[in-house]
């Protein structure tokens with residue numbers, strides 16, 4: 577079942593191309609110039625942790641992921657925008673690669689070794705980030721690989737309305753995950769414009785952090801126990 581509000585928010589962003597990039601409807605962060613390091617290093621990370629299947633949610637327009645060498649890895653991409661899923665399936669579907677329409681906040685997520693959730697939680701309110709983590713924790717996945725900004729010195733984790741954007745550090749409040757097992761530094765060329773007080777800060781610390789799903793589950797249990 578889909579939450580109509582979330583679906584409408586991201587459908588509108590998609591239709592109006594509100595993430596500005598002329599290369600990818602998923603935005604600047606999904607351009608090849610900003611993902612070269614991820615494309616190069618992701619296969620090695622998957623091999624190192626014996627990952628044989630991934631759920632890439634959200635998959636967006638598959639702009640950079642189609643360049644990742646995924647031999648021997650079963651791939652499922654999923655997104656809340658149906659047109660993206662249909663286009664991806666038509667262009668890139670294969671026996672070991674499929675695309676599904678789903679809302680990661682609501683629907684039962686298919687099983688995989690690892691959930692890749694790149695550039696998504698930073699578009700969610702605090703409540704929706706926790707809902708997403710709960711959803712991931714309910715799966716059989718062993719790992720969560722997701723976007724986090726490592727530096728603690730800049731404003732992080734604002735409680736935005738879902739659909740907006742804020743730099744997110746998953747080790748900081750209110751999320752407080754433990755330190756990731758490892759990080760893949762993205763080498764992004766983007767910057768964060770904080771405004772006159774702070775100025776513009778390069779995204780040197782934009783990473784994909786790898787967490788054991790057991791650690792995510794433990795954190796959520798601790799939260800449930802807090803009155």
Ligand SMILES: C[S@@+](CC[C@H](N)C(=O)[O-])C[C@H]1O[C@@H](n2cnc3c(N)ncnc32)[C@H](O)[C@@H]1O
Nearest residue numbers: 586602606634635636655656679680681694695
């Ligand atoms: C910035 S793009 C990132 C896409 C991809 N991970 C990448 O790295 O290029 C964010 C994507 O999240 C999708 N999305 C947002 N909320 C979602 C939800 N609740 N379930 C599934 N997909 C969602 C949007 O439709 C959009 O395609």
